[in-house]
Amino acid sequence: MMLKKIENLTQAEEAILAASTLLGPDKERTAAADTLRAHGLPTRRVESWHYTDLRNQLKAFPENTQSASKKQADEWLDNCSEFLPALRLAFLNGVFLEGPTEVLPAGLNLQTGLANGGYRDATDAVALINSMLAVDGVKISIDAGAAINEPVELLHGVTGDSASACRHSITLGAGASASFIERHISESSQPAFSNTVTDLSLEKGANVRWIIVQEEGEHTNHLGQLNVTLGEDARLEILILNAGGALVRREINVAVLGPNSDLSIRGVNLIGEGAHIDVTTSLLHEAPDTISNEIFRNVATGNGKGVFQGEIRVAKDAQKTDARMACNTLLLSDEAEYSAKPELEIFADDVQCAHGATVTDILDDHLFYLRARGLSERDARALLVKAFVEEVFDEIEEDDLRDKLNARIENWLDNHG
Amino acid sequence: MTMLEIKNLHVRIEEEGTEIINGLNLSVKAGEVAAIMGPNGSGKSTLSYALAGRDGYEVTEGEVLFKGENILDMDPEERAASGIFLAFQYPVEIPGVATINFLKAAMNSQRKARGEAEFTTPEFIRMVKEAAGSLNISMEMLKRPLNVGFSGGEKKRAEILQMALLQPQLCVMDETDSGLDIDALKIVADGVNALRSPDRAFVVITHYQRLLQHIVPDSVHVLYDGRIIRSGDKDLALHLEEFGYADIIADAA
Numbered sequence: 001m002m003l004k005k006i007e008n009l010t011q012a013e014e015a016i017l018a019a020s021t022l023l024g025p026d027k028e029r030t031a032a033a034d035t036l037r038a039h040g041l042p043t044r045r046v047e048s049w050h051y052t053d054l055r056n057q058l059k060a061f062p063e064n065t066q067s068a069s070k071k072q073a074d075e076w077l078d079n080c081s082e083f084l085p086a087l088r089l090a091f092l093n094g095v096f097l098e099g100p101t102e103v104l105p106a107g108l109n110l111q112t113g114l115a116n117g118g119y120r121d122a123t124d125a126v127a128l129i130n131s132m133l134a135v136d137g138v139k140i141s142i143d144a145g146a147a148i149n150e151p152v153e154l155l156h157g158v159t160g161d162s163a164s165a166c167r168h169s170i171t172l173g174a175g176a177s178a179s180f181i182e183r184h185i186s187e188s189s190q191p192a193f194s195n196t197v198t199d200l201s202l203e204k205g206a207n208v209r210w211i212i213v214q215e216e217g218e219h220t221n222h223l224g225q226l227n228v229t230l231g232e233d234a235r236l237e238i239l240i241l242n243a244g245g246a247l248v249r250r251e252i253n254v255a256v257l258g259p260n261s262d263l264s265i266r267g268v269n270l271i272g273e274g275a276h277i278d279v280t281t282s283l284l285h286e287a288p289d290t291i292s293n294e295i296f297r298n299v300a301t302g303n304g305k306g307v308f309q310g311e312i313r314v315a316k317d318a319q320k321t322d323a324r325m326a327c328n329t330l331l332l333s334d335e336a337e338y339s340a341k342p343e344l345e346i347f348a349d350d351v352q353c354a355h356g357a358t359v360t361d362i363l364d365d366h367l368f369y370l371r372a373r374g375l376s377e378r379d380a381r382a383l384l385v386k387a388f389v390e391e392v393f394d395e396i397e398e399d400d401l402r403d404k405l406n407a408r409i410e411n412w413l414d415n416h417g
Numbered sequence: 418m419t420m421l422e423i424k425n426l427h428v429r430i431e432e433e434g435t436e437i438i439n440g441l442n443l444s445v446k447a448g449e450v451a452a453i454m455g456p457n458g459s460g461k462s463t464l465s466y467a468l469a470g471r472d473g474y475e476v477t478e479g480e481v482l483f484k485g486e487n488i489l490d491m492d493p494e495e496r497a498a499s500g501i502f503l504a505f506q507y508p509v510e511i512p513g514v515a516t517i518n519f520l521k522a523a524m525n526s527q528r529k530a531r532g533e534a535e536f537t538t539p540e541f542i543r544m545v546k547e548a549a550g551s552l553n554i555s556m557e558m559l560k561r562p563l564n565v566g567f568s569g570g571e572k573k574r575a576e577i578l579q580m581a582l583l584q585p586q587l588c589v590m591d592e593t594d595s596g597l598d599i600d601a602l603k604i605v606a607d608g609v610n611a612l613r614s615p616d617r618a619f620v621v622i623t624h625y626q627r628l629l630q631h632i633v634p635d636s637v638h639v640l641y642d643g644r645i646i647r648s649g650d651k652d653l654a655l656h657l658e659e660f661g662y663a664d665i666i667a668d669a670a
Contacts, residue, residue, distance in 0.1 A: 368469075371497070
């Protein structure tokens with residue numbers, strides 16, 4: 001779908017174009033910039049942006065797109081908390097800072113630099129902006145059969161009044177296995193912009209866990225995209241925690257290309273005052289006998305707004321597809337909002353597809369029961385909210401990972417109680 | 418000592434706007450087991466919710482004194498910490514909250530509210546194991562989410578376990594016998610009897626005399642149309658079992 005030509009650019013569009021121009025001439029970058037100049041960012045009239053009117057909601061874009069100074073970078077690195085022990089690649093304001101100092105495990109190959117990219121069309125705004133702004137990233141390939149035990153962490157930071165864009169490309173050879181932590185952090189006090197596109201490909205029998213932890217400041221706008229192809233017998237588990245950011249759009253696009261592949265997406269979105277968190281997933285089942293299972297639990301407080309768009313397309317040949325999708329939301333205030341849009345397009349005739357969405361408040365029965373046992377109203381609410389969201393991660397077998405995710409959730413709930 | 422003194426209590430359910438408790442008087446001494454019996458719709462559950470302080474149950478007139486103090490301005494959690502326990506007719510299922518974690522949160526919240534030191538985990542586990550054993554509750558069951566997937570009997574035993582651990586002074590038991598088979602009823606009654614003490618009072622609300630064969634009451638009160646219309650000893654329960662409520666209701670009219 002193409003957008004109509006536009007007459008005037010918004011302030012944010014002008015600033016993105018200016019930032020792109022500053023990066024110097026480059027054929028692809030210039031082509032992307034021309035597309036934005038011609039069509040602008042998508043508005044709610046574009047179906048996939050109906051609940052997140054990017055053109056009107058992205059009010060500003062940081063003027064300063066300079067990379068961080070050495071001093072800033074050192075300070076930032078010193079202050080970065082650890083999520084889990086990992087082979088860490090750190091990016092600040094879109095520029096690679098440092099990688100793991102230890103010898104890399106056998107079968108893990110990595111090379112920093114901008115990965116090849118592109119975007120579908122002008123409505124693919126996350127990748128379009130990335131094509132205009134990204135100058136760095138990492139290319140990782142894991143050899144067939146290699147099992148990388150220590151997680152690989154891609155840590156993205158952005159300093160105040162700055163922008164960050166990275167493009168990564170990751171491939172796993174046949175039978176390879178690895179886990180990745182995609183982290184996004186920023187300061188809370190100043191406006192910033194953060195953008196990442198990752199292309200991930202799993203060949204036959206590869207097994208990946210991909211963990212996205214977004215804990216950016218309340219003035220950071222975040223546009224992220226993960227594009228995946230799943231080969232035969234491949235397994236992918238995606239865990240998402242959105243616990244920060246201002247205007248956030250997280251896109252997950254998975255092409256389920258190989259028979260017997262298995263995809264699981266489990267996510268928690270914690271939406272505070274002033275935040276707008278949109279998770280848009282698009283699963284394309286192309287091959288027979290595949291499974292996909294998506295579950296999201298969301299909590300919105302204050303005037304927080306959330307969006308879930310879950311598209312599942314089952315191609316004619318993708319018989320015996322088993323696709324399930326659930327999105328449950330707890331609204332903790334009268335001003336909070338959540339929009340859930342499941343979208344199923346099924347061309348095969350022998351499939352199982354299920355979807356469900358609920359939006360509720362805390363139940364009075366639950367609250368009274370806990371209070372009648374002595375818990376204060378505040379503690380009772382906190383316990384119920386925590387239980388509601390943490391169920392998503394209950395099935396994680398590794399205690400340390402589950403505990404870390406739940407600790408991040410509890411930290412957010414404590415600060416937004 | 419009088420544990421509970423209810424004087425001319427009137428309670429209205431806000432949502433429905435109707436007055437369900439209508440000038441109820443009741444006095445229960447420390448050490449006493451008082452049974453409240455009544456037909457459906459007489460106000461039994463409303464009375465239990467009003468005592469526990471549930472939102473939406475508005476007291477329009479009267480007083481409820483617990484150990485001589487009016488509790489009507491207290492929140493449910495304050496009443497709990499002061500020693501009032503409501504055993505629910507339908508214990509609520511709460512997914513995602515492990516029973517054992519809930520027990521610890523409840524015990525320590527009450528202790529904190531009373532200015533007492535919180536229990537350490539080993540102290541807590543020791544107490545739970547001891548109390549759970551005598552109620553035939555396994556530690557496995559306590560790791561499950563609170564009441565989720567519990568059978569009717571398991572839910573009621575879990576209520577009695579909470580009562581045993583929280584050591585309240587006034588136990589209000591709302592139709593504890595509903596949904597129990599005879600074996601479960603026996604276990605629950607034994608649990609209650611083990612907690613009977615000169616410092617503790619029970620208000621046992623029930624529809625049937627069956628429970629009172631196992632928990633023998635000191636006094637029996639007939640609740641009808643939001644008021645106590647007859648009081649007596651345990652023989653009154655036997656009379657009700659045999660003849661029903663009709664003659665007593667007719668007398669009161």
